[in-house]
Amino acid sequence: MGAQIRVYKRRIKSVTATKKITKAMEMIAASRIVKAQRQVDASSPYADELTRAVTAVATGSNTKHPLTTEVDQPTRAAVLLITSDRGLAGGYSSNAIKAADRLTERLRAEGKEVLHYLVGRKAVAYYSFRDRAVTDSWTGFSDSPQYANAKAVATPLIESVLKETAEGGVDELYVVFTEFVSMMTQTPVDRRLLPLAVSDKSVSTDKQPQARAQYEFEPSAEGVLDALLPRYVESRIYNAMLQAAASEHAARRRAMKSATDNAEDLIKSLTRLANAARQADITQEISEIVGGASALADANAGSD
């Protein structure tokens, strides 16, 4: 066998092995998208009810709360960026990071100082490589976040919003994550979580346009708001994390699918090359035999 064919055979074998791996990863990611979507659906009743309750308090009382009042001159903003822990998901993490960079630039142009909070090893690696200041970061749960994770992330964020600006607190809180629009479309988005805009489109005010029932608050409107708003922020962050997880799996599935397709193409073209090389070998061998035979015949004819 010619040396050329051996080289092609070896490459075909290695590409086939890679294809098997990417195919397996594609299928794993596909099954996890469904799981992640189910988690998003399971968390929505809580989020909906909470939104309803917050809307009820916000419209049913004139209570002022640090989490809902806009500051006249916001000087500091916190940006929570949600990315993945693992790679091999195409442009998933870098798109989210780019969206966060755009938001940061916009906020800086408005004259605000920006504090970064990161979720996911990819974002942490990106920021530490570029020596950027990170206020806080969390890793290790990007592909299946639990409510406790969201709570752990939300607690320091809420604390810093409640703190006075002069003492290092922030005036605004943004979250950047990848929204799961459909299996094929995931878009990085930035949302302002705090101060809370009650007319936010996620708060469905148009559902009950009629005069809202006047609520009785236990123990008091302030007390309820105090307890309610942090939960609301937690649930929004939880929702963002779940959507980001679903998006991550979808992005990984797509990346692995195109890797599998590329491997198939590569195998096809390598097989063709190997066949051509084999054919060339055979042709050469035949012409050598024929040439040798006729040379022998010529020599025999000469001696006679």
Next chain:
Amino acid sequence: MAEIHVEVVAADRSIWSGEAALVIARTLSGDIGIMPSHEPVLGVLHSGPVTIRTTDGGTVVVAVHGGFLSFADNKLSVLAEIAELAEEIDVARAERALERSRSESDAGAQRRAEVRLAAAAGAH
């Protein structure tokens, strides 16, 4: 007979929903009993059992750790970060958790375990 539509939801799943005649819960300012046509109320819940008397005469007890209840138009929602149906609670495990939290003097875990046990006792 008027009835209340009750939804008990935890952060990551829906726990129970159905029709009830009476719901008893513990808010920060004391126990509250809600019957049909109660005035709209929004309350912060204490960790503790929430007792639901269903319209068919049964009783459902849910252990709730931190949450709210909101009632309007004969619809009651109980929101909790963590909530468990009493029959789902593993008593032996809760007791072990209680022992452990006592020895580690973890007040939060102890309280959660106590609430679980109380809810489980209330249901049986």
